[in-house]
Amino acid sequence: MPQTPRRQALTPEALQMMDTIARSGSFAAAARELGRVPSALTYSVRQLEDALDVLLFDRRSGQAKLTAAGEELLNEGRRLLAEMDAVANRVRRVATGWESELTLALDTALSRVTTFELIEAFYAQRGPDGEPPGTRLRVRGEVMTGLWETLLDGRADLAIGVSMQHAGSHPDIQVRPIGDIEFIFACAPHHPLAQAELPLADQDIQRHRAVAVADSAQRLTPSTVNLLSGQDVLTVPSMAAKIEALLRCLGCGFVPEPMAREHVAAGRLLALPVQRARVPASFGYAWRQIGGDKQAARQGLALQWWLGQLEREATRHALIERHGAQWLTME
Template identity: 70%
Template sequence: MSFRRNALTPDALAMMDTIARTGSFAAAARELGKVPSALTYSVRQLEDALDVLLFDRRSRQAELTAAGEELLNEGRRLLAEMEAVANRVRRVSTGWEAQLTIAIDDALSRRTLLELSEAFYALRPDGHPQGPGTRLRLRAEVMAGTWEALVSGQADLAIGIPGEVLGSPGIEMKPLGELQFVYVMAPHHPLASLPEPLDDLQIVQHRAVAVADSAQRLSPQTVNLLSGQDVLTVPTMQMKIDALLRGLGAGFVPLSMVHDHLGAGHLVSREVQRQRRHSRTHYAWRSAAVGHPRKAPQGLALQWWLNQLESPATRAALLERPSGLPTCP
């Protein structure tokens, strides 16, 4: 098995690509600066190592067999991946991380996050045509799950951490802003016809729709649920809004995510005696590379994202812009 693997060198794969692209052994030999016999010998060695026929010897042209076509396609993919790895390694050597993982609370604007990602990929540090070379990994979390992703090392940057979370050694935190919530339900829901403000005795008689905290190890948070109340738990804020549109319950949601639904009459908002109008949120990141003394404490990719979050306009867009609305059923 190892001798087959050893035969599949980058030079051998590049040779196959050149022969297929030029259409003949002679043309490929000229491009590679070799004599045709040397190229023919290299191909036979590769065929012997793989125990397959790569070219049809009955044709005057360099016509690939089915096995040759497969090797050519996979070889081109492998060469592209090796080039990409080399580019990323070069970028890492200049201070750009190989990967940056960003955890964002599900209530914040996904559209803004993707616009920031687009701007990041458009960077051309040192004139490099392929950008920073840092792989972005975005993950949506709910409530304590955003903080857990950071402290557990699963994320490098966490955006939308609840204000109730306490700090931790080695982690820096800054305020993101306040997220405004409203208590909403479908217009045909029983609570929609009651006079305001709604009290606990009225609310507890009807099902609440809640988003499950994504934390696995930390204690999950429960917000604005009453003891004894029936609860429909869903995995995302968008699914919560879909459930509210169908009249499956009532609940608090970010105003930015239902603004258009409220304007169109698909949902209605009601004042509640215990209403929590705002939720303070933060963003946080690791201030030191704990356990990795040879790694820079803050890479250039993380620095770029932190610079964007310094902008009041960016923070406001994450908090106030709708994340996209579903079609009303």
């Protein structure tokens, strides 16, 4: 598609010329700064005005006074010039091995505090040129099978918090453990089950509404965990929302002990023993393997950085344990 005269006129040089005239306050001063004669600069401005069919400068005062249209073009032009510089910097950094974009999918049962601390540390990096990584991060909150799905269909580059019990055999996906999380059965102190005989039997639990976190899978078969046949269910989008529902006595259910610990200690939630035998849930992280002996060399530097952080035991422990007062929300 051929460019329109307007698009041809809005060049970086024309936008820079507008910025110089506005800063210097006159065509003569701007011409000196740009190394041009005033008449040539005036001609260029008139060409731009003709192409846009607007008046950019009010010349009646003898100075380069911007019209309303000129002010708008100047503001947008400065923004576009900054974006052009930013794109050039990102391209240069991508050429050195940084991905243009990296998408992280995280299970909502993991520590959001730790996640955002890792993001802060990622952006705090500086290369030899003193610039931060040129990679744009995208963070997705996912649940159970949905976490695997985002990795399998390419919507995520790294999935953190995948279920090790349901980890399939995929030759092009690498999986490493994060650790185990103990789940407790919890309800509000004024919930009817708080007065029931302990340990709770399934038939006791089945008579009361359960709060469940929806599996975010869209294509694969969603998982259902700890729900009893015929039980009324309130479905929420995240583990944080589930705990909020329990605090409001909207139901009962199993939640990660580290996430509920503060509420149990404060008496806002009760942890009730159940008859059903239970084992801790094992979580891990997974990423798509590029293959070959040069796998690490072919991975982008951003993915390498995140994998390096996840290799640290302290990071994995923090992702499981560090919850406390959380106010940040991932959609």
